[in-house]
Amino acid sequence: MTMSRFLSQEAERLAPYTPGEQPTDLQYVKLNTNESPFPPSPRVIKAVTRAELLKLNLYSDPTCAALDGAVAAYYELRPENVLTGNGSDEILAFAFRAFCGQGKPVAFADITYSFYHAQTALFGLEKQIVPLREDFSLHVEDYMGFPGTIVIANPNAPTGMAVPRTDIQRLLEADPNRVVIVDEAYVDFGGESCVPMIFRYDNLLVVQTMSKSRSLAGGRVGFALGSPALIDALNRVKYSFNPYNVNRLSIAAGTAAMEDAAYFETCRGAILRNRGWLTGELEALGFTVLPSAANFVFAKSDRVSGGELYRQLKENGVLVRWFDKERIRDYVRITVGSMEQLVSFIDETAKILDAV
Amino acid sequence: MTMSRFLSQEAERLAPYTPGEQPTDLQYVKLNTNESPFPPSPRVIKAVTRAELLKLNLYSDPTCAALDGAVAAYYELRPENVLTGNGSDEILAFAFRAFCGQGKPVAFADITYSFYHAQTALFGLEKQIVPLREDFSLHVEDYMGFPGTIVIANPNAPTGMAVPRTDIQRLLEADPNRVVIVDEAYVDFGGESCVPMIFRYDNLLVVQTMSKSRSLAGGRVGFALGSPALIDALNRVKYSFNPYNVNRLSIAAGTAAMEDAAYFETCRGAILRNRGWLTGELEALGFTVLPSAANFVFAKSDRVSGGELYRQLKENGVLVRWFDKERIRDYVRITVGSMEQLVSFIDETAKILDAV
Numbered sequence: 232m233t234m235s236r237f238l239s240q241e242a243e244r245l246a247p248y249t250p251g252e253q254p255t256d257l258q259y260v261k262l263n264t265n266e267s268p269f270p271p272s273p274r275v276i277k278a279v280t281r282a283e284l285l286k287l288n289l290y291s292d293p294t295c296a297a298l299d300g301a302v303a304a305y306y307e308l309r310p311e312n313v314l315t316g317n318g319s320d321e322i323l324a325f326a327f328r329a330f331c332g333q334g335k336p337v338a339f340a341d342i343t344y345s346f347y348h349a350q351t352a353l354f355g356l357e358k359q360i361v362p363l364r365e366d367f368s369l370h371v372e373d374y375m376g377f378p379g380t381i382v383i384a385n386p387n388a389p390t391g392m393a394v395p396r397t398d399i400q401r402l403l404e405a406d407p408n409r410v411v412i413v414d415e416a417y418v419d420f421g422g423e424s425c426v427p428m429i430f431r432y433d434n435l436l437v438v439q440t441m442s443k444s445r446s447l448a449g450g451r452v453g454f455a456l457g458s459p460a461l462i463d464a465l466n467r468v469k470y471s472f473n474p475y476n477v478n479r480l481s482i483a484a485g486t487a488a489m490e491d492a493a494y495f496e497t498c499r500g501a502i503l504r505n506r507g508w509l510t511g512e513l514e515a516l517g518f519t520v521l522p523s524a525a526n527f528v529f530a531k532s533d534r535v536s537g538g539e540l541y542r543q544l545k546e547n548g549v550l551v552r553w554f555d556k557e558r559i560r561d562y563v564r565i566t567v568g569s570m571e572q573l574v575s576f577i578d579e580t581a582k583i584l585d586a587v
Numbered sequence: 588m589t590m591s592r593f594l595s596q597e598a599e600r601l602a603p604y605t606p607g608e609q610p611t612d613l614q615y616v617k618l619n620t621n622e623s624p625f626p627p628s629p630r631v632i633k634a635v636t637r638a639e640l641l642k643l644n645l646y647s648d649p650t651c652a653a654l655d656g657a658v659a660a661y662y663e664l665r666p667e668n669v670l671t672g673n674g675s676d677e678i679l680a681f682a683f684r685a686f687c688g689q690g691k692p693v694a695f696a697d698i699t700y701s702f703y704h705a706q707t708a709l710f711g712l713e714k715q716i717v718p719l720r721e722d723f724s725l726h727v728e729d730y731m732g733f734p735g736t737i738v739i740a741n742p743n744a745p746t747g748m749a750v751p752r753t754d755i756q757r758l759l760e761a762d763p764n765r766v767v768i769v770d771e772a773y774v775d776f777g778g779e780s781c782v783p784m785i786f787r788y789d790n791l792l793v794v795q796t797m798s799k800s801r802s803l804a805g806g807r808v809g810f811a812l813g814s815p816a817l818i819d820a821l822n823r824v825k826y827s828f829n830p831y832n833v834n835r836l837s838i839a840a841g842t843a844a845m846e847d848a849a850y851f852e853t854c855r856g857a858i859l860r861n862r863g864w865l866t867g868e869l870e871a872l873g874f875t876v877l878p879s880a881a882n883f884v885f886a887k888s889d890r891v892s893g894g895e896l897y898r899q900l901k902e903n904g905v906l907v908r909w910f911d912k913e914r915i916r917d918y919v920r921i922t923v924g925s926m927e928q929l930v931s932f933i934d935e936t937a938k939i940l941d942a943v
Contacts, residue, residue, distance in 0.1 A: 235816035237766050237790065238823075239688030241710075247826030250649050261645075270641040279640055279836070284632045287840065288623040288802035293606050317673050320829045328709070332595030353684070353827040354597075410593050434593065446644035449835035460591035467594075470603030471709040473676045479805035480635070480836040484643065 241355060248349040251552050260568070260575045263550040265388075265417075265527050267446040268569035269501070271484065272494040275447070278487035279480050291479040298482045301489040302454050306426050311459045314466060315485065317476045319416055319440035319453030322465070323382075324350050325472070326436060326455065329464040330410040331356045336379035340369060342559055344388045344414065363390075367521060371398040375405050384414040386422045389554060389564040391523030396423040403432040410461065412436045419444035419499055420506070420567075421524035426456055433458035443526055444499055445488040452477065452485035502526050506567045512577045513565075516584060521562075531561040534587050543583045549576050597711060604705040607908050616924070616931045619906040621744075621773075621883050623802040624925035625857070627840065628850040631803070634843035635836050647835040654838045657845035658810050662782050667815045670822060671841065673832045675772055675796035675809025678821070679738075680706050681828070682792060682811065685820040686766040687712045692735035696725060698915055700744045700770065719746075723877060727754040731761050740770040742778045745910060745920040747879030752779040759788040766817065768792045775800035775855055776862070776923075777880035782812055789814035792821075799882055800855055801844040808833065808841035858882050862923045868933045869921075872940060877918075887917040890943050899939045905932050 234243065251264035270276075299313040306312075316322040327350045331337045336357035339347050351358045361373050367390045374381050381402060386393040402411050413425045415437055425437050436457040442448035455465055469476060477485075488495075510520050510528055518530040531537060540563050541553035552564040565576060590599065607620035626632075655669040662668075672678040683706050687693045692713035695703050707714045717729050723746045730737050737758060742749040758767050769781045771793055781793050792813040798804035811821055825832060833841075844851075866876050866884055874886040887893060896919050897909035908920040921932060 235820055236764055237686055237817060238820050239684070239686055239691050241688040242685045242820060242823055245823045245827045247823050248830055249826070250646075250830045253646055253648055253650075255648060255652065264646055266646060267644040269644060271643045275643065276637060276640045279635065281632060284635055284840075285626040287627045287631065287805040288625060289617075290606075290609055290620055290622060290798070290804040291807065292609055292611060294609075296611065317834075318829060318831055320831070324828050328595070329598045330593055330595055332597040335595050349827040353824070408592055442646070448646040448831075449643040451647065451831060451834040461593060464591055464594050464598060467598055467601045467603050468709070470605075471601045471705040472680050473674060474604055474606045475674055475676070475804075475807060478673075478807040478834065478837055480840075481834055484640075484836075 244352060244355070246349050246352040248346045252550060254550070260549040260572050262566040262568050262572060262576055263552040265443055265566045266448045267443060267498060267526070268572060269446050269498045271446040271450070272488050272491035274487040274491045274494070275484045278483040283479060283483050287479060290475050291477060291482055293474045295477050295482055298452070298477065298485045301486040305489050305492065306456060308429065308456060311462060312429060312456055313454055314462050314469065315452060315454045315477055316469070317453070318442065318451040319414070319438050320346060321476060322438050322453045322455045323347070323414065324353065325465045325468040326412050326438065327351060327354050327356060328468045330380045330412070337382060338374055338377045338379060339382040340387065342367060342387070342390060343384045347382060367392055369394050371402050374402060380410045380412065382412045382414060384416065386417045386420070386524040388417065388525065389527070389552065389559065389562070390521050390529050391417070391525040391527055392521055393422040393524035396425055396428070399425050400428060403428070403435055407434055410434050410436060412438060414438045416440045417443060417525035420502055420526045429456055429458065433460055436461050441485055441488055445495060446498065447484060447488055450481045450484045452481050502567050505570055505573055508570070509565065509567060509573050509577070516581060526567045527564050528567065529562050529564050532584065534584055537561050537563050540580070540583060544576070544579055547579045549579050551576070600708060600711070602705050602708040604702045608906060610906070616905045616928045618922040618924050618928060618932055619908040621799055621922045622804045623799060623854060623882070624928060625802050625854045627802040627806070628844050628847035630843040630847045630850070631840045634839040639835060639839050643835060646831050647833060647838055649830045651833050651838055654808070654833065654841045654845070657842040661845050661848065662812060664785065664812060667818060668785060668812055669810055670818050670825065671808060671810045671833055672825070673809070674798065674807040675770070675794050676702060677832060678794050678809045678811045679703070679770065680709065681821045681824040682768050682794065683707060683710050683712065684824045686736045686768070693738060694730055694733045694735060695738040696743065698723060698743070698746060699740050703738060723748055725750050727758050730758060736766045736768065738768045738770060740772065742773045742776070742880040744773065744881065745883070745908065745915065745918070746877050746885050747773070747881040747883055748877055749778040749880035752781055752784070755781050756784060759784070759791050763790055766790050766792060768794060770794045772796045773799060773881035776858055776882045785812055785814065789816055792817050797841055797844055801851060802854060803840060803844055806837045806840045808837050858923050861926055861929055864926070865921065865923060865929050865933070872937060882923045883920050884923065885918050885920050888940065890940055893917050893919050896936070896939060900932070900935055903935045905935050907932070
């Protein structure tokens with residue numbers, strides 16, 4: 232993007248995020264942005280009624296009471312433990328502003344959701360990047376003395392690796408005045424959620440999304456779970472930024488998605504099965520596959536570089552995600568899609584390896 | 588909201604906005620948040636198809652190409668002149684970050700959309716408040732030498748009063764390096780839009796919304812129109828904050844709303860007729876009514892205070908907006924609703940005045 236004479240200094244220093252490709256021109260086997268391969272719950276389809284559409288002239292409920300209520304009910308929390316937003320990216324931005332700033336730096340891993348960099352730049356935050364260990368594991372000891380806010384994606388992206396809940400607990404207890412933000416975007420696929428610790432630790436903020444396990448990436452619904460003090464703080468930011476942040480249709484869709492626990496379990500079960508199959512096939516092709524608790528796997532081959540595999544797959548109609556970044560340049564990240572998608576991916580990958 | 592030990596200094600200094608009441612418990616004649624009394628275009632209802640709902644598992648297009656294209660086509664602009672967002676509040680936040688900061692203060696009127704205060708606090712901006720003249724008119728001379736970014740709501744809220752386009756033009760020409768943000772949320776109801784000046788002045792950013800004249804308040808679609816340099820700058824902020832900021836259903840709804848120019852004209856025509864009737868009735872009841880170019884009127888009576896009228900109307904099932912703020916405490920703001928709503932309002936108001 233062009234720099235212009237109109238930009239504020241702060242806007243010049245931004246580090247805009249590049250989302251995964253969202254091609255509109257071609258039909259790809261799309262395994263690059265960790266979407267669910269399944270449509271949303273049939274209840275979601277029913278919830279977006281003609282009657283609701285006819286009310287689009289009226290503002291949505293700025294408190295998102297129905298949606299917060301459905302989330303709270305699912306997790307046996309109270310509505311005051313919940314704040315919903317326009318995707319979890321928005322929630323994360325609120326959290327960065329609420330809990331970080333002058334005298335409150337932020338720490339996160341070197342290999343994690345790279346959007347954290349964009350958001351810390353947005354608020355001009357001082358950040359400390361804490362390298363993962365050699366095997367990409369996160370050791371909470373490395374954060375123990377950090378005098379600021381800690382963000383941990385658990386399971387982590389793009390590695391898929393999870394941290395035990397008891398490790399997070401140790402961080403929470405080490406300094407009760409320090410906020411720990413646990414980004415659980417992928418937790419439904421095998422991680423240990425920190426949600427059960429919310430009543431015990433008022434410095435714990437859990438952020439989740441309906442984009443992955445609830446098939447609502449296009450509906451943009453994320454939520455934060457935490458103590459009323461933390462949720463109040465997020466609301467201060469929300470009401471300074473965009474009070475009506477979730478639209479009517481997404482409130483209806485998100486509420487219905489949250490209420491259909493059976494469909495959620497069915498989809499999750501399929502993803503876990505498919506992940507097992509995908510991992511086995513990749514290993515049979517000689518890939519090293521990191522242990523994944525997410526709806527994607529992170530894998531590398533000794534026979535083809537990550538970049539080359541990404542490019543050749545794309546040429547053959549399969550999109551995966553490749554990060555041109557130190558430490559992980561050898562890997563590609565593959566979303567756990569439908570069996571049909573995964574078979575296409577494995578077949579194309581086998582052909583590429585054969586031709587090496 | 589409670590302050591907590593977790594808050595950043597920056598979050599402590601926030602000034603969260605209080606949106607107009609959105610009661611869910613009772614049926615009010617709701618004339619307090621400037622919504623359209625008409626449902627969205629029939630094309631909007633058709634655009635949110637079952638097929639679109641079944642694709643909610645896939646992310647929305649982060650570039651909002653279809654929506655930007657529809658907006659661009661309507662205004663005879665190019666897509667690179669357009670950025671759409673999750674309501675115009677989000678767009679305004681992007682603009683404050685993009686064009687204001689250290690060395691770039693922001694100026695706006697004392698009586699205007701009060702959300703500007705919340706957003707300037709969000710980014711810690713230095714602001715200069717420029718009082719409107721005694722009669723609530725805005726004189727661009729009062730901004731001419733201001734060395735920063737200027738925000739003008741045109742027509743203004745809550746007064747409804749408009750500034751001629753040629754006045755804005757003088758501001759744009761006085762300093763080509765200074766960005767002028769014209770918030771045209773209400774322009775479709777009688778103001779002179781600055782959109783035709785976009786090709787001539789690359790320092791002009793126009794912000795509009797589909798919440799009022801296009802009956803999509805609950806769909807959350809706003810947009811910015813300006814030179815590619817300004818739109819690029821907004822994109823820097825968007826991609827640092829929330830790349831997928833407009834969901835699939837709102838993209839579909841907003842595109843359809845923009846394409847149905849005939850329905851838009853019909854609704855606008857009705858609002859203009861109703862505003863004429865409402866103004867006449869209020870004047871017949873002895874009210875002073877400011878000249879409105881918006882879908883609301885701002886009016887005061889010598890016989891009852893603004894606060895008292897607001898409270899008594901609410902007790903009788905009619906919601907209007909009252910601002911407990913210097914200079915405008917005597918007034919209430921009444922949305923131009925349907926004739927049925929306006930007759931209820933006038934009847935209740937007449938009763939209240941009779942009882943004084």
